Amino acid sequence: MTIGKRFRASTLGRSVIRNPNRVTTRDRAAGHWSNFFLHIYPVKIRRKEIYFRYSWFLGVASLALFGSLVVSGIYLMFFYVPSPTTAYGNIQFIQTQVPFGQYIRNVHRWSAHFMVLAVAAHMARVFYRGAYKSPREFNWVIGVVLLVLTLLLSFTGYLLPWDQLAYWAVTVGTSMAAYVPIIGEQVSNVLIGGQEVGSATLIRFYVLHVALLPTVGVVVIALHLWRWRKDSMLDTEHDQQEAM
Amino acid sequence: MAEEPLVVEGKRVLGVVPGVPPVGDRKIPDEQESVMVWPHLLVRHAVAALAVLLLVLIVAIFFDAPLREIANPAVTPNPEKAPWYFAGLQELLSHYHPLVAGILVPGTVVLGAMALPYLDRNPDRHGRTRRVAVATFTIFLVAWIILTIIGFAFRGPDWGWVWPWNAWYGEL
Secondary structure, three states, rough: HHHHHHHHHHHHHHHOOOOOOOEEEEHHHHHHHHOOOOOOOEEEEEEHHHHHHHHHOOOOOOOOOOHHHHHHHHHHHHOOOOOOOOOHHHHHHHHHHOOOOOHHHHHHHHHHHHHHHHHHHHHHHHHHHOOOOOOOOHHHHHHHHHHHHHHHHHHHHOOOEHHHHHHHHHHHHHHHHOOOOOOHHHHHHHHHOOOOOOOOOOHHHHHHHHHHHHHHHHHHHHHHHHHHOOOOOOOHHHHHHHEE | OOOOOOOOOOOOOOOOOOOOOOOOOOOOOOOOOOHHHHHHHHHHHHHHHHHHHHHHHHHHHHOOOOOOEEEOOOOOOOOOOOOOOHHHHHHOOOOOOOOHHHHHHHHHHHHHHHHHHHHHOOOOOOHHHHHHHHHHHHHHHHOOOOOHHHHHEEHHHHHOOOOOOOOOOOOO
16 A cells, blocks of 8 residues: 555544545545535536637746745745835845845746736637627636736836836836826826835835735636636537527 | 466456457547546646756756846946836837836736736637637737837937847846
């Protein structure tokens, strides 16, 4: 008996892994229902949906990049204090003193750029497949919310290095808020916390970037995937059309 | 004690294999039939996720994230560039009033995208009857990509036109 089999046969092993070995179709289904990480997946899916040409795997690519951003972002958080007096020095410290600091920062930056591309491409692919149509209308709406969240996450992160690039990109980006009709000045003040980008803006963007937006993002992603799972076999209208 | 070997037509049978003959019974997969997610979809998702992560990990080896001088509110760089995904918006902003380019256009695009499944009630998914929807979406997509590329790579000091192979002002 291998170590894995012995563990699964033990009292401890049976309490941890309650699903049977995946021998039959029934076992595989049981494995799904008893595994937290797999329960976001449907048990069965149409054959056409497993191929690259169907989805180009852009949704799972977006999720993988989000995971990469969470992991690399948490590492960077250990070495970063969001204040104009410390932020820039912290980035220099990360790049020169922290083990793998420059590399992890590169991973975070590139994952962010690729995630914007992946999410936008996912949206286009879903459009051309006509997959937003009944009964999946609302999941498309949730997807648009996720695209906006991705852009906001990327934009709030852009300010954090507190260099000239970050400062002026965010100044340009937030200056548009002032043109909102009637309440433009208030919107601008809430967004950047004053008349110009400064320490109040940095702490606001930081909290949005590391706490509020990722939390909202995780919840909305869960909703998006849950609806995807629920709708995975609901395709009757389409079937009838194909059969005709 | 060894069991007596089973002999059929003078030959010893070593085992019985249930199932299909090796030829003549090839199954053509039905696209609409359901298959188990474990392993068919999971293994593909795992490969896709690892491929994307590998791409990021390799790009991160060769290209460092930029870090310019410390932020200085007194020194405005020329050009001031928004992040690349807002470069299309910034390009639009150079042509139209900020209320139009900064609020109305992006607001309409986001709300229009959300309303899309409710506006497009055609149940057809890939037939010729989708021409209007496909053409509209494609025009928006192509226009947005062109604006983004112009704003990202073709704009220099004072938002003037530059050729990216002469002078590079794009920032990532």
